[in-house]
Amino acid sequence: MTNNRHFEIFLAAPPGLEETLCSEVRMKGFRQPKVVPGGVTLRGGWPEVWRANLWIRGASRVLARVAQFKTEYLSQLEKRAREVKWAEFLRPDVPFKVEVSCSSSRIYHSGAAAERISKIVTELLGAPAEDNADVVLRVRIDQNFCTISVDTSGDLLHRRGHKEAVNRAPMRETMASLFLRKCRYNGQETVLDPMCGSGTFVIEAAEIASRLNPGRSRHFAFEQLATYDEDAWQTMRSVKSARTPEFRLYGSDRDAGAITMSEANALRAGVTACTEFRQATISEIMPPEGSSPGLVILNPPYGTRIGDKTKLSALYRALGNRLLEQFKGWRVGILTTEVSLAHATGLPFLPTGAPIPHGGLKVFLFQTEALS
The missing domain is CATH 3.30.2130.30 (VC0802-like)
Known part of the structure; x- marks a missing residue:
């Protein structure tokens, strides 16, 4: 006991x-x-x-x-x-x-x-x-x-226990959830990630909206301690607060393999009912039909490891143009190591805070208010 x-x-x-x-x-x-x-x-x-x-x-x-x-x-x-x-x-x-x-x-x-x-x-x-x-x-x-x-955790807590497929530069689930929170996401609005990779932002947002406990699928080191009480733990775990949200969370990516990964991860996480993934380039993204304005959040290539900065400037410019043209009323959150790439979007960013260490790099979160 x-x-x-x-x-x-x-x-x-x-x-x-x-x-x-x-x-x-x-x-x-x-x-x-x-x-x-x-x-x-x-x-x-x-x-x-x-x-x-x-x-x-x-x-x-x-x-x-x-x-x-x-x-x-x-x-x-x-x-x-x-x-x-x-x-x-x-x-x-x-x-x-x-x-x-x-x-x-x-x-x-x-x-x-x-x-x-x-x-x-x-x-x-x-x-x-x-x-x-x-x-x-x-x-x-x-x-x-x-x-x-x-x-008491054992494996780091970003290992939720229900994600297997990852892309080349994955965002940890723990960090994705904190960045969603910094963008004032509270589980009650639509989210779109137009460069979704393995679906981390979309799946975290869907779990928050569905009120699913992040540790529901895994074991912890505390289960091997003298203080562990199996009955009390199972009672705690079995409390169900889950719901099916009335809106959907969306991801898109130009890479078909990323969509396959995201769908597989969403299935393991139990959020397929409220998530939708489709193959699309940045120039093809649109607000999902019938959805109210919400949050666009993405972790695009930085050029530090993946891609080339000069080529990426054109990508960021295209992203900014598309968001300004099509996503009136939506807030935007973009993670990047490169201030110049963020500014290439032409988006009206709020003042940024200090950079956050991520995978040996330092990333900034650039945010907007609702686009007008």
Whole structure:
């Protein structure tokens, strides 16, 4: 059975999207979430940990912070590690591994710190330390302050468990959901992605509109912890809030293979009833028949990895012209690393925020109000 002790829970987000994640966490009913560098913290117990993994779209992982203390020497770290109640959350029969990061601290050898903690856990609990273990203790020693966390997610949370096919430069589902939120999408309007690739924006938007939990199709590392309660978890998972939206979410792409991928991913996600994909070039896109103006959002090629910037300028120009001609009343959100490419569209963008790290690059979200 789960214990009722409350502790700090950390939900990781890409730098620059912490506020956006915090607004989602608050909207989902978690109490007093707080923005911190790299994510959001809140206080709660294990049921809140499970709920965060199941419900929150924008977090990349959920950490349960099980111990925090000052430490300046390895001997001190060992002493304090022996005081941690490992048996409260780790099982003696489940392998674990320890990953340590050190910064601005007297303890600077992360490997030595990891070795000491692993040895103590095995000695006190009997659990074996293994390099490929699913249960990971993430230890951060920063300015001589040690935080020990259990990674309760396991695989990163963008791996929803129902997407197999991806294109060459996929947008992670967690980031797609945060960018949709930044574009003020709330699940109650039409969305069109005219360069949909493997369908990530469209499928995320459809899941939000359908009120489907992002973690519904996968397993989590917390299922291997001592605090796990199978009956309570299944009860939580089985609460059905799903609905079929009265509008549709649309994707198009000039590549027939992208449409096939998107349709397959939508089928696995269970959103075929409210999504529609078709092959079309940028010069052929039109507002879907019978739909009210909503959001056009896309992650076009940047030229950094795919395509050539000089050729891409013409593509961005064509995109801007088409949107200005045909999409009156629609808002637009475009992700790109290249400010010059965004401006080639000629769209009336609002001031942009700081760039967001994405796949080794830094992308900007360019947004418009409703086009007139």
